[in-house]
Amino acid sequence: MPEEFEPRVVAFFCNWCTYLAADLAGTSRLKYAPNARIIRVMCSGRVDPQFVLEALAEGADGVLIGGCHPGDCHYQSGNYKALRRFLLLRRMVVQLGIEPERVHLEWISAAEGDRVRAVIDKMVADLKRLGPRRPVLGVAS
Amino acid sequence: MKPKVAFYWCASCGGCEEAVLDLYEDLLAVLDAIEIVFWPVALDFKEHDFAAMPEGSVDIAFVNGAIRTSDQKHMATLLREKAKVVVAFGACAQLGGIPGLANLTTAEEILHDVYGDAATMPQTEYREDGVSLALPELFDQVLPLDRVVPVEYYVPGCPPTPNIIQSAIGALLSGLAPVRGSVLAPDHALCEECPRKATRPVDLAIERLRQVHEQLIDSETCLLAQGVPCLGPATRAGCGTRCIRGNMPCTGCFGPTGRVRDYGGKALSAIASILSADEEQEIGRILEGLPDPAGTLYRYSLPSCSLTRKPEYTHVGRNGKPAESNHH
Amino acid sequence: MLAATENQQNRITIEPVTRLEGHGRIELFLDAAGHVEHAYFQVPELRGFEKFVQGRPAEDMPQITSRICGVCPMAHHMAATKALDNLYQVTPPPAARKIRELIYHAFLVEDHALHFYFLGGPDFLVGPGAPAAQRNLLGVIDRVGAETVRRVIAVRRKLREVVEAVAGKAIHPVFGLPGGVAKPVTEEQARQAQAVSEEAVQFATFTLEIFEKLVLANPDYQSLIRSDAFAHQTYYMGLVDEQNHVAFYDGALRILAPDGHEWARSDPQRYQDYIAEHAEPWSYMKFCHLGPLGWHGLEEGPDSGIYCVAPLARLNASEGMATPMAGEAYLKFFGAMGGKPVHHTLATHWARIIEMLYAAERMRELSHDPEITDPKVRTIPTATPREGIGVVEAPRGTLIHHYQSDERGLITKANLIVATQNNAARIAMSIEKAARSLVSGRHVDEGILNMVEMALRAYDPCLGCATHSLPGGMPLRVDVHCQEGTVIATLRRDSDGTVRRE
Numbered sequence: 001m002p003e004e005f006e007p008r009v010v011a012f013f014c015n016w017c018t019y020l021a022a023d024l025a026g027t028s029r030l031k032y033a034p035n036a037r038i039i040r041v042m043c044s045g046r047v048d049p050q051f052v053l054e055a056l057a058e059g060a061d062g063v064l065i066g067g068c069h070p071g072d073c074h075y076q077s078g079n080y081k082a083l084r085r086f087l088l089l090r091r092m093v094v095q096l097g098i099e100p101e102r103v104h105l106e107w108i109s110a111a112e113g114d115r116v117r118a119v120i121d122k123m124v125a126d127l128k129r130l131g132p133r134r135p136v137l138g139v140a141s
Numbered sequence: 142m143k144p145k146v147a148f149y150w151c152a153s154c155g156g157c158e159e160a161v162l163d164l165y166e167d168l169l170a171v172l173d174a175i176e177i178v179f180w181p182v183a184l185d186f187k188e189h190d191f192a193a194m195p196e197g198s199v200d201i202a203f204v205n206g207a208i209r210t211s212d213q214k215h216m217a218t219l220l221r222e223k224a225k226v227v228v229a230f231g232a233c234a235q236l237g238g239i240p241g242l243a244n245l246t247t248a249e250e251i252l253h254d255v256y257g258d259a260a261t262m263p264q265t266e267y268r269e270d271g272v273s274l275a276l277p278e279l280f281d282q283v284l285p286l287d288r289v290v291p292v293e294y295y296v297p298g299c300p301p302t303p304n305i306i307q308s309a310i311g312a313l314l315s316g317l318a319p320v321r322g323s324v325l326a327p328d329h330a331l332c333e334e335c336p337r338k339a340t341r342p343v344d345l346a347i348e349r350l351r352q353v354h355e356q357l358i359d360s361e362t363c364l365l366a367q368g369v370p371c372l373g374p375a376t377r378a379g380c381g382t383r384c385i386r387g388n389m390p391c392t393g394c395f396g397p398t399g400r401v402r403d404y405g406g407k408a409l410s411a412i413a414s415i416l417s418a419d420e421e422q423e424i425g426r427i428l429e430g431l432p433d434p435a436g437t438l439y440r441y442s443l444p445s446c447s448l449t450r451k452p453e454y455t456h457v458g459r460n461g462k463p464a465e466s467n468h469h
Numbered sequence: 470m471l472a473a474t475e476n477q478q479n480r481i482t483i484e485p486v487t488r489l490e491g492h493g494r495i496e497l498f499l500d501a502a503g504h505v506e507h508a509y510f511q512v513p514e515l516r517g518f519e520k521f522v523q524g525r526p527a528e529d530m531p532q533i534t535s536r537i538c539g540v541c542p543m544a545h546h547m548a549a550t551k552a553l554d555n556l557y558q559v560t561p562p563p564a565a566r567k568i569r570e571l572i573y574h575a576f577l578v579e580d581h582a583l584h585f586y587f588l589g590g591p592d593f594l595v596g597p598g599a600p601a602a603q604r605n606l607l608g609v610i611d612r613v614g615a616e617t618v619r620r621v622i623a624v625r626r627k628l629r630e631v632v633e634a635v636a637g638k639a640i641h642p643v644f645g646l647p648g649g650v651a652k653p654v655t656e657e658q659a660r661q662a663q664a665v666s667e668e669a670v671q672f673a674t675f676t677l678e679i680f681e682k683l684v685l686a687n688p689d690y691q692s693l694i695r696s697d698a699f700a701h702q703t704y705y706m707g708l709v710d711e712q713n714h715v716a717f718y719d720g721a722l723r724i725l726a727p728d729g730h731e732w733a734r735s736d737p738q739r740y741q742d743y744i745a746e747h748a749e750p751w752s753y754m755k756f757c758h759l760g761p762l763g764w765h766g767l768e769e770g771p772d773s774g775i776y777c778v779a780p781l782a783r784l785n786a787s788e789g790m791a792t793p794m795a796g797e798a799y800l801k802f803f804g805a806m807g808g809k810p811v812h813h814t815l816a817t818h819w820a821r822i823i824e825m826l827y828a829a830e831r832m833r834e835l836s837h838d839p840e841i842t843d844p845k846v847r848t849i850p851t852a853t854p855r856e857g858i859g860v861v862e863a864p865r866g867t868l869i870h871h872y873q874s875d876e877r878g879l880i881t882k883a884n885l886i887v888a889t890q891n892n893a894a895r896i897a898m899s900i901e902k903a904a905r906s907l908v909s910g911r912h913v914d915e916g917i918l919n920m921v922e923m924a925l926r927a928y929d930p931c932l933g934c935a936t937h938s939l940p941g942g943m944p945l946r947v948d949v950h951c952q953e954g955t956v957i958a959t960l961r962r963d964s965d966g967t968v969r970r971e
Contacts, residue, residue, distance in 0.1 A: 049413075050406035050447070057447040070419065077419075085413040087424050088434060092409060095245070095435035095524075096448060152516055154933050155490045156539020156640045162583075163639070165626040166619065172607065181487045183587060185601040185919065188484050209516060212492075239536040242521040251517035255755075274496060274509055274751040300539060300640050352878070354528045354557070354647050357847055387637020387644055388652040392532065432877055436525045440533075 007061035007127035009036040016074040018066030024113035032117035033124040045078025144200040147179040151213035153206025157231040160300035199224040207233040208284040212277035221290040232299040234286040237444025248279040299394035326379035346417035350430025375408040405439035491932025508901035531645035543576040544863030548870040550645030556857025557850035559648035564843035571835040577828035579628040589926040598916035648848035662836035669829035698906035702727040704776035707783035714791035737860035778866030778891040780820035785810035795827035899924040
């Protein structure tokens with residue numbers, strides 16, 4: 001019986017919203033897939049697209065960015081920048097042969113612990129279906 | 142004793158050679174100061190002449206072009222063996238260059254596209270009538286020079302500009318060696334030396350991106366402010382902003398500045414951050430004006446993209462020795 | 470010092486071929502008596518341009534395809550720009566067309582000068598059997614003097630400065646757009662072009678004089694040029710204007726048969742009616758030939774479809790030059806070589822200088838045209854792009870860019886027929902013939918091997934260009950109509966180049 005593939009997810013969560021939500025999920029003892037390595041950043045706008053590419057290069061099967069809802073950013077417009085970069089990045093990685101499900105952006109506020117659970121569970125399920133990330137070769141745009 | 146210098150080209154267009162000739166009258170002074178031992182475009186020394194030279198007897202080897210075939214890897218290795226210093230000259234050697242766009246496809250697809258399924262597709266080995274001929278193998282992907290041999294310095298540009306070439310040669314021959322691994326060009330973004338700098342708004346916000354042919358381009362105003370995707374903010378300076386003076390946007394040929402690991406990722410960030418939209422649909426509409434993100438943002442640097450930098454994708458293992466490739 | 474190229478039993482390898490653009494290797498196989506049995510010219514490189522431009526915006530093609538070659542980037546840039554005009558069905562304003570032509574002819578002068586003085590020319594200026602260490606631009610300095618070489622450098626610099634002022638960069642220009650050019654020419658730039666073109670005309674005339682003095686006046690070189698070892702009876706192809714004068718930027722495609730009669734004259738957009746490709750397993754460079762005649766191997770003569778492009782071919786395929794001084798030089802050339810067509814490959818060096826003179830005269834004409842400083846240089850395309858063909862004469866031969874795109878203008882298919890490729894078959898024949906004649910049964914030294922390379926160098930080959938990559942020919946069906954309009958025959962060409970009559 002082949003070992004089931006366990007995807008590795010790198011998650012960049014913003015300090016003021018999503019990271020607190022993940023904390024809340026923890027203190028609420030919510031059960032969800034343990035596949036995500038969470039990295040705390042001060043704002044989703046801190047996430048340089050290079051981080052995402054580097055994470056994928058280092059073996060991540062998926063990358064998740066979590067930030068505050070539009071209008072709620074602690075630094076006012078950081079999450080909008082994250083959204084713009086994310087949308088262009090997703091278009092680009094598709095050209096490089098990476099399935100769009102592997103990069104994901106979610107708005108999760110500090111009170112939404114259950115949302116963290118749902119988002120990570122869904123992402124892990126999607127990635128299990130997709131399988132490990134194939135080498136980036138041989139995909140015409 | 143004049144320093145011995147070699148110039149060689151791998152998967153190259155010859156533009157870097159022309160760039161050296163574009164030193165014009167200054168070239169004569171350079172030629173006086175050095176002894177060129179190998180330069181196929183201009184001199185008749187053959188490979189066996191170069192191979193016969195003692196190890197380490199060449200002071201500097203300027204190598205341009207990316208690595209695409211087994212032959213080019215062989216020559217890069219030979220140059221590394223004979224030279225004390227190897228300089229990756231030009232965008233192809235530094236980053237993979239425009240031929241690196243072939244990494245969006247495979248060698249097999251290229252061969253089939255070029256030669257069809259013809260019975261006479263080029264072979265790496267051909268034998269007939271007592272004749273045996275070989276052709277080099279096409280690698281699965283294009284590699285920058287430093288993925289096959291260690292490199293001391295980089296001279297950026299497609300091609301490098303005369304001022305950059307002059308100062309690089311000067312620095313290397315001066316006896317005061319620059320920091321190993323450095324790119325021999327200024328380390329700030331092109332915007333800082335752009336003639337249109339004064340017209341760039343403090344809060345640059347792009348409402349619409351359009352391809353150049355879709356609009357008239359004003360010859361004095363910042364190109365980004367006109368909605369033209371210009372990669373100046375993400376690109377290393379030193380070229381004299383020739384393209385901008387030509388009334389066309391920067392396309393990134395000088396590569397990243399020193400603190401950037403992945404040029405395409407940084408260029409993406411530079412453009413996306415300043416779009417004037419906060420809502421997904423609106424952002425998507427603006428991005429329609431950039432229909433080919435990978436081609437535009439990684440035009441010169443796809444082989445140096447983080448995603449393809451892992452050892453298992455190269456023919457060189459982690460210890461610098463050839464690795465068994467699991468892709469063919 | 471340099472040793473003679475290694476002899477492995479009965480095999481001689483010349484690697485790499487030098488003083489040309491790109492990578493190449495000549496392999497000679499000798500029999501026991503030392504006669505050349507087989508000669509192969511191998512091009513070991515391939516980059517795959519036609520494949521990796523798929524998915525790129527068409528407007529990027531002038532800058533992407535110029536990276537096929539850094540010696541003749543302007544040729545690709547121009548062919549690509551014209552293909553974009555066609556793709557977007559847009560006509561540039563008159564000033565834009567003149568600006569393109571002005572810059573294109575400036576490029577032609579300096580590129581031909583580069584070849585004559587630094588690439589192929591040293592074989593004659595210094596001597597084919599001279600020591601290898603001298604057969605290069607340094608040896609040229611010794612032979613013609615530092616002052617002359619400084620003049621060559623200065624003229625090339627000034628021409629390329631004009632190109633840079635107008636086109637942004639000399640190596641990998643940026644000014645070509647569908648429907649025009651990126652910016653107008655200023656009064657100051659026009660004056661600069663006027664002064665430089667005047668100097669260019671004088672320089673080209675001077676180059677002709679050098680050629681006459683150092684090459685034509687030398688009986689050894691004369692017999693080399695006229696020798697049978699370097700001659701082939703093939704077809705000749707080039708663009709011509711309405712008066713059948715040599716044309717570089719635009720014109721009709723004219724093909725001359727080996728006996729000198731006009732074999733075809735056509736809109737270059739119909740190039741697929743005439744040009745087909747053939748691949749061999751021992752080279753990445755494919756062999757162009759005239760499709761209707763089929764591939765018969767490396768044979769010359771009227772039944773074989775092998776043809777030739779670039780200076781000698783253009784002079785053969787035309788009936789004169791469009792400017793006065795070049796026109797005179799043209800008549801003198803054919804007078805001295807015994808009429809048309811001239812089959813002697815080494816005469817290409819002479820033809821090249823005549824073209825240099827024409828390009829300089831044409832540049833001068835255009836620089837004085839009052840419309841050259843007109844600010845209207847762009848027509849914005851409005852049509853949906855679909856398919857476009859752009860044809861120019863590159864310094865090294867007929868150059869064709871053919872694109873198909875989706876409605877957003879992203880390239881779906883690209884077909885490039887690149888100058889030197891047209892010459893591939895004739896080059897192979899030239900190398901083999903020269904090798905058989907020069908190497909067989911003699912003591913082979915490095916000078917002899919260089920003379921074999923000379924057969925190649927005369928074509929001013931651009932091997933990076935020739936191996937950009939080229940797909941199999943597009944399948945084609947041609948209906949031949951009689952005057953009343955009835956179809957009297959149908960020819961079909963399959964994607965492997967076979968032509969059948971139905």
